[in-house]
Amino acid sequence: MSVSAKKTHPLGVPEGFLWGASTSAYQIEGATAEDGRGESIWDVHSRLPGRTNNGHTGDVACDHYHRWPEDVALLKQLGVGAYRFSVSWPRVLPRGRGAVNDKGLDFYDRLLDGVLEAGMEPWLCLYHWDLPQKLSELGGWTNRDVAGWFADYTVLVARRFGDRVRHFSTFNEPNVATLFGYAMTWCAPAVQDRAAYFRAAHHLNLAHGAAVDVLRNWIPGAQIGSIYNVQPVHPESDTPENRKAALVLDAHWNLVYADPQILGTYPAIVANEFEPYIQAGDMARICRKVDWFGMNHYGPIWTRADDTNQLGFAWGDNPNPVPHPHIGWPIYPDAFTDELKRCAKRYKLPVYVTENGMGRGAAEEVVDDQGRVADPYRIAYLKLYTAAMAQAIRDGVDVRGYFIWSLLDNFEWGSGYGNRFGIVHVDFDTLKRTPKDSFAWYQALVKGEGA
Ligand code: IFM
Numbered sequence: 001m002s003v004s005a006k007k008t009h010p011l012g013v014p015e016g017f018l019w020g021a022s023t024s025a026y027q028i029e030g031a032t033a034e035d036g037r038g039e040s041i042w043d044v045h046s047r048l049p050g051r052t053n054n055g056h057t058g059d060v061a062c063d064h065y066h067r068w069p070e071d072v073a074l075l076k077q078l079g080v081g082a083y084r085f086s087v088s089w090p091r092v093l094p095r096g097r098g099a100v101n102d103k104g105l106d107f108y109d110r111l112l113d114g115v116l117e118a119g120m121e122p123w124l125c126l127y128h129w130d131l132p133q134k135l136s137e138l139g140g141w142t143n144r145d146v147a148g149w150f151a152d153y154t155v156l157v158a159r160r161f162g163d164r165v166r167h168f169s170t171f172n173e174p175n176v177a178t179l180f181g182y183a184m185t186w187c188a189p190a191v192q193d194r195a196a197y198f199r200a201a202h203h204l205n206l207a208h209g210a211a212v213d214v215l216r217n218w219i220p221g222a223q224i225g226s227i228y229n230v231q232p233v234h235p236e237s238d239t240p241e242n243r244k245a246a247l248v249l250d251a252h253w254n255l256v257y258a259d260p261q262i263l264g265t266y267p268a269i270v271a272n273e274f275e276p277y278i279q280a281g282d283m284a285r286i287c288r289k290v291d292w293f294g295m296n297h298y299g300p301i302w303t304r305a306d307d308t309n310q311l312g313f314a315w316g317d318n319p320n321p322v323p324h325p326h327i328g329w330p331i332y333p334d335a336f337t338d339e340l341k342r343c344a345k346r347y348k349l350p351v352y353v354t355e356n357g358m359g360r361g362a363a364e365e366v367v368d369d370q371g372r373v374a375d376p377y378r379i380a381y382l383k384l385y386t387a388a389m390a391q392a393i394r395d396g397v398d399v400r401g402y403f404i405w406s407l408l409d410n411f412e413w414g415s416g417y418g419n420r421f422g423i424v425h426v427d428f429d430t431l432k433r434t435p436k437d438s439f440a441w442y443q444a445l446v447k448g449e450g451a
Pocket residue numbers: 024027173296355405412421
C-alpha cells in the first residue's frame with residue numbers, strides 16, 4: 001500500500017495557512033448617495049479643491065455596491081479562503097448614530113451571503129477611514145463621546161452579522177487615519193492641530209477597547225484583532241536631530257495604537273503628550289484581549305527633523321540607491337521579515353498579513369490589444385515579499401495568513417484613480433474588470449502551484 005505524501009506549499013507555509021484578498025468600503029463601493037447612505041468625511045474631503053488627484057471622488061469607485069456578485073465571482077476564481085472588506089459606518093447609520101439604514105444593512109447581508117456561498121470566510125473590518133460626516137461635525141475622533149458612538153455602531157454590526165462573521169477587526173491603520181487626518185492634512189478630515197491629533201489618537205484607542213468588549217459580549221467565539229500599518233522608519237541622514245525624528249515618527253507610526261491596545265501603555269517617547277487626555281481607568285479600557293495582530297506592510301519610511309511641523313518631523317527622501325531598480329518601487333523585503341519578527345516578539349500574538357501589494361501609475365497599467373494587463377513588476381514585488389514572509393515563518397514567527405492588497409484597482413485616497421493597486425484592472429469609464437497577470441500568479445500561489 002502506498003501512502004501519498006502530503007503536498008507542501010512551495011513557500012513552505014504551514015498547512016491551513018489562509019490566503020486572502022482585501023478591499024475597503026469607500027475605495028470600492030461607490031453608490032455614495034444611494035439607498036439612504038449618509039455622507040462620510042471622505043465624500044466631503046474629496047470634493048474640496050486640491051485634495052485628491054484631479055478632484056477624484058469615491059462617488060462611483062468600482063461600483064461594487066451593484067457589481068459585488070461579479071467581484072465575489074472573481075474572488076472565487078482566485079481561490080482565496082477569505083475576503084477582507086470593511087463596513088461603511090455612514091451606510092448603515094447615516095448620521096453615525098440613531099436611525100438605522102436598513103437598506104445599507106441589506107447590502108452587507110447580500111454580500112456576506114454571497115461570500116459564504118462562494119466558500120470563503122468573510123473578515124469584517126469596522127473602520128477603514130470613512131467616519132460619518134455628521135459625527136465629524138461634532139468633533140469626530142477628537143470628541144471623547146466617539147468611543148460610545150463606535151461601540152453602538154459595533155452593537156449594530158455584531159447583532160446583524162455576528163451569525164455569519166467570525167473574524168472581526170476594529171480598525172484598519174489607525175495611524176494613517178489620525179496622523180494624516182489630524183496632523184498632516186493628507187487624509188480627511190484634514191485638520192491640522194497638535195492637540196486634536198493627540199485627542200483623536202487616544203479616543204480611537206478607547207473606541208477600539210469598547211468595540212472589542214461589544215464583540216466579545218455579542219459573539220461568543222469571535223476572533224478579534226486590529227490592523228496596523230507597520231513599516232521601519234529611518235532617518236534621512238545620520239544627524240542627532242534626524243535620529244530623534246525617526247524615533248518619534250516610529251512611535252507615532254508603529255506603536256501609538258498597538259502598544260496601548262495590546263500592552264496597555266503608550267510608548268515612552270510620546271507618553272507624556274497623551275497624559276492630558278487620559279482619564280482614570282482609560283488604559284484598562286483600551287487594553288482588551290485580542291486574538292490576532294493584523295499587519296499591513298509596504299516598505300520603509302525615511303524622515304527628517306522639521307521644526308515647522310507640529311510633531312517635529314517631515315517625510316524625508318530615501319538617501320540610498322533603491323535595490324531592485326528594475327521593479328521601480330522601493331523594495332526592501334528583508335524589512336518585511338524584520339518587522340514581522342519585531343511585532344511577533346513585542347506583542348506575542350499570531351500574525352496575519354492583512355495588506356501587502358504594489359501600486360503603479362495608472363498610465364502604465366493598461367489593457368493591451370489582446371485584452372491582457374501585463375504587470376511583471378507587481379509579480380516581482382509579490383514574489384520577493386511573500387518569500388520574505390516565508391523567511392519570517394522559518395525564523396519562528398507564527399504567521400497564519402496573507403491578504404493581498406488589493407483585489408481591485410480602486411480609489412487610492414489622495415491619489416484618486418491615479419495609482420492602481422489591484423490584481424484586477426478596473427476601467428473607471430466602463431467599470432469593466434480585467435484580471436491582470438498578477439491575478440494568475442496569485443491564483444497559482446494560493447493553489448500551491450507556484451511561488
Ligand atoms: O489603499 C491603501 C489602503 O486603504 C490602506 N493601506 C495602504 C493601501 C495602499 O496605499
